[in-house]
Amino acid sequence: MRKVLQVSNLGKIHGNGCPRCVASTGPDVGSNICPHCQSVVANAAISFDLHAGEILGIMGESGSGKSTIVKMLFFDEDPSLGEAIFYDNGHQWNLFSLNAAQQRRLRNHRFGIVYQNPHLGLNFNFSAGGNIAERLLMSDLTHYGQIRERARDLLTRTEVGSERMDESPKKFSGGMQQRVQIAKALSTSPPVLFLDEVTTGLDLSVQARILDLILEIQQELGTAMIAVTHDLGVIRLLADRTIVMKNGRIIEAGLTDQILEDPQHAYTQQLVASAL
Amino acid sequence: MNSAILTVEKLSKQFFLHEQQAAIPSCAEVDLQVFPKELTAIVGPTGCGKSSVLKCIYRTYLPGAGRILYQNEAGHTTDLAQASDHRVLELRLRDIGFVTQFLHCLPRKPALDVVSEPLLLRGENRETARDAAADLLRLLNVPERLWQVPPATFSGGEKQRINLARGLISQPRLLLLDEPTASLDPDTSERVIDLLTTIKAKGVGMLAVFHHPELVRRLADRVVELIPQKTLCHE
Numbered sequence: 001m002r003k004v005l006q007v008s009n010l011g012k013i014h015g016n017g018c019p020r021c022v023a024s025t026g027p028d029v030g031s032n033i034c035p036h037c038q039s040v041v042a043n044a045a046i047s048f049d050l051h052a053g054e055i056l057g058i059m060g061e062s063g064s065g066k067s068t069i070v071k072m073l074f075f076d077e078d079p080s081l082g083e084a085i086f087y088d089n090g091h092q093w094n095l096f097s098l099n100a101a102q103q104r105r106l107r108n109h110r111f112g113i114v115y116q117n118p119h120l121g122l123n124f125n126f127s128a129g130g131n132i133a134e135r136l137l138m139s140d141l142t143h144y145g146q147i148r149e150r151a152r153d154l155l156t157r158t159e160v161g162s163e164r165m166d167e168s169p170k171k172f173s174g175g176m177q178q179r180v181q182i183a184k185a186l187s188t189s190p191p192v193l194f195l196d197e198v199t200t201g202l203d204l205s206v207q208a209r210i211l212d213l214i215l216e217i218q219q220e221l222g223t224a225m226i227a228v229t230h231d232l233g234v235i236r237l238l239a240d241r242t243i244v245m246k247n248g249r250i251i252e253a254g255l256t257d258q259i260l261e262d263p264q265h266a267y268t269q270q271l272v273a274s275a276l
Numbered sequence: 277m278n279s280a281i282l283t284v285e286k287l288s289k290q291f292f293l294h295e296q297q298a299a300i301p302s303c304a305e306v307d308l309q310v311f312p313k314e315l316t317a318i319v320g321p322t323g324c325g326k327s328s329v330l331k332c333i334y335r336t337y338l339p340g341a342g343r344i345l346y347q348n349e350a351g352h353t354t355d356l357a358q359a360s361d362h363r364v365l366e367l368r369l370r371d372i373g374f375v376t377q378f379l380h381c382l383p384r385k386p387a388l389d390v391v392s393e394p395l396l397l398r399g400e401n402r403e404t405a406r407d408a409a410a411d412l413l414r415l416l417n418v419p420e421r422l423w424q425v426p427p428a429t430f431s432g433g434e435k436q437r438i439n440l441a442r443g444l445i446s447q448p449r450l451l452l453l454d455e456p457t458a459s460l461d462p463d464t465s466e467r468v469i470d471l472l473t474t475i476k477a478k479g480v481g482m483l484a485v486f487h488h489p490e491l492v493r494r495l496a497d498r499v500v501e502l503i504p505q506k507t508l509c510h511e
Contacts, residue, residue, distance in 0.1 A: 051362060212384060219396060241361050255335055255361050262337040266294035273295070 004087050004192055004224050005050040005073070011081035011248075012068050015039025022081075027246040027267065032065070042068045043248035044081060052191065053222040057239025057256060059229060059271075065248035066228045067116075070194040073226070074113045075103045086110070088191065108138040112185030116197035118177035121184065122169050128155060128180045129165035132187050139188045154183035158213060175206035182213065186221075195227040199234060211237050232275045236260060244268045279347065281450055281481045282310040282333070287342035287357075289328050301505035302328040306342070308483070308500045310450065315472070315482040317492045320502035326485040329502075330452045332357070333483070334374045335364045346372070349449065369398055373448030377455050379427060379435045387430070387438050388413070388423040394446040405445075412441040417467055432459035440468065444475065451475070453484035457491065469494060 013021055018037040025032045025041040032041045043065030050056050058066045071077045073084060079096055086093040088110055098106070115121045122131050132151040141147055152162040158179040164172075169180050178198055185193055195214065199207040211234065217223060227238050235242055235256060242259045244252040244267070252265045263269045289302040303325030310316045318326045331337040333344055333356060344356035348371060354363060368374075385393075391413060392405035400408075413423060416437040422430065427438045436459055443451065456472070457465045472495060476482060486492050492499060 054365075208384060240365055253361075254338070255364060257336045258338060261331070262291070264292075264338065269294055 002052040002087070003049050004052050005084065006087075007049070007069075007073070007082070007084045008047050009044075009082035010046040010069065010072060010079055010084060011044035012042040012065070012072060012077060013039050013044075013080040014042060017080065025247065026249045027251055030247060032063070032248045041248050043245070045249060046082065048243060048250070048253065050192070050224050050226060052224055053218065054240045055218060055225045055227055055238050057227050057229065057235040057242040058245065059232070059235050059242055059259075060245030061230055061271075064245040066230075066245050067196050070113065070196050070226055070228055074111055074194055075107055086192070104138075108135065109188050110190050111192050111194065112188070112190040113194040114178065114181045114185050114196065114198045116200050118169065118174070118181055121181040122177065124168055124170045126168070127166045128160060128169050128172070128183075131169065131180060132184050135184050135187050150187060151183075154187055155180070158183040158186075159209075173206075174202050175210060178202065178210055179213070182210075182217075186217065186223075189221065191224060193223050193225045195225055195229075197229055198227075200229070200231070207234075214238060232260070232272065244271070280309040280311050281347050282308075282483065283343075283345040283347075284308045284329070284333070285343045285345070287329065287332060287339055287344060289325065289332055289337055289340045301325075302337075303332075303502060304505050306500070306502065309498070310481040310483045311497075312449075312479050312481045313476055314497040315476055315484055315495050316498040316500060317496035318483065318485050318500050318502060319492060321504055324502040324504040326502055327454050330374065330454055330483065330485060334368070334372065334452055335359075336374075346450065369394075370446070371448055372450045372452065373443045373446060374452045375440050375443035375454065375456050377436070377458050379439045383428050384426055386424045387418070387427045390427060390438055391441045391445055394442060398446065408445055409441065412445055413437075415467070415471060416441055417464055433461060433464060436460060437464065437468075440471075444471070447480075449480060451480050451482045453482060455485055455487060458487070 016037055017039045018034060020036045021034040021039055021041050022044045024034050024036060034041060046069055058069060060066045068077060072079045084095040086095055126134060129151040132154055133147045136147050136150060151165055155165050156162050160176055160179045160183060169177050199210050218225060229235060239256045242256045243250050244259065246267050252259065252268050259268065260272055263272050285307055287306040288304045291300045291302060306329055308316055318329060320326055328337055332339040335356060339357040342357060345353050346356050347353050388406055388409050391409035395405035395408060418434060418437050422434065427435050440456055457468050460468060
């Protein structure tokens with residue numbers, strides 16, 4: 001299998017930071033606030049790889065630093081530590097040493113993201129189709145007819161329905177808004193897709209259909225995905241491999257069925273035992 | 277001479293439960309081999325770790341100690357106790373199949389798709405995969421009216437056959453079976469036994485947990501007996 005992403009020692013510190021931040025925080029001390037300089041270590045020492053077409057789950061409670069990982073990889077936040085290499089058609093991109101234009105190019109062409117909060121992923125002043133068009137325009141497709149055609153296909157594929165492409169997503173239900181975000185993210189056929197708590201807050205039947213859609217996409221397009229969630233059900237359904245985080249660190253990583261049936265860390269055991 | 281496709285040496289597994297501060301031994305110092313065209317049966321009383329051995333091989337459980345040597349078609353050997361997660365996923369996709377007593381699958385997928393999925397994941401097209409799935413379901417006597425229905429509402433025996441079909445469709449070289457006929461009626465059991473015999477003759481190596489001595493007698497070429505470990509030892 002082909003590697004698409006290699007993340008090494010990635011970390012994010014909010015605040016000034018000090019040389020003792022990383023050593024003084026984490027699951028062993030049960031905190032992510034550095035006692036010496038009061039900086040918040042959102043996460044540190046994050047290393048993993050992602051292969052073409054696989055879904056990697058990142059699981060952990062709120063505040064464990066899991067969303068910050070995908071936000072850094074999508075250039076929403078600057079990392080404080082570490083590096084990430086993206087392997088693309090024979091090129092290697094060292095993500096955090098690229099200039100702003102190169103980063104924007106990867107964001108628009110090669111990565112997609114679906115946020116928990118649709119306001120982050122969509123512009124509610126544009127129509128659903130307009131949101132997709134915006135992304136397509138940034139990725140060099142400029143023919144009006146072709147853009148509309150592509151938007152129509154994507155909204156049909158994600159079951160939003162092409163008849164609603166000229167409406168603002170403002171009028172859509174939460175599940176529909178997530179579908180528009182998925183359509184937008186997929187519009188440039190990115191090899192890597194980041195999913196940040198995409199089904200959190202949706203009702204169960206809507207969750208199920210969104211997850212089905214994500215799996216169909218993975219099987220059809222072979223998109224590699226990182227799925228961040230606190231929901232064990234989502235992990236079980238989507239992820240081939242899973243990383244478990246606590247206090248900003250990876251405490252356990254393995255095959256998803258192994259993490260769920262034979263968890264090693266005390267926290268993971270507690271988490272699995274608490275599942276409904 | 278035929279060489280073993282699986283050689284398990286001194287495999288041990290115990291669970292450590294942090295909440296209870298307890299170590300629970302599962303299997304200890306298990307040695308066994310599986311050969312192509314043969315079935316190795318694991319027998320022993322309940323709780324002696326029979327299923328754990330299968331799960332350690334499939335890496336649903338992390339093996340505690342020992343080696344699990346799998347030899348692929350090209351003759352290369354991988355220690356499944358040490359192999360990377362990606363390597364294990366690759367082997368699950370092409371080489372090693374696991375049929376449990378329980379069916380874990382997407383709750384909303386029709387039975388036919390549940391069965392054909394392993395082929396789709398391997399890149400076969402939908403039509404070929406569905407045809408192969410239909411053949412197997414017919415062979416296993418699953419009524420055609422159920423094919424388009426998600427297996428969630430199926431009876432135990434129907435689910436088990438879906439599970440078997442899903443395990444067999446990718447034609448693994450090594451097949452792990454955990455009581456594959458546990459909830460089947462005698463007729464269907466016979467069909468499963470026939471099917472396993474046919475697959476075995478085609479070259480598949482199998483490792484199976486059976487409860488019925490009769491199944492062992494009819495299907496097994498080798499038998500490994502496990503002895504129960506002390507049930508619980510607090511540290």
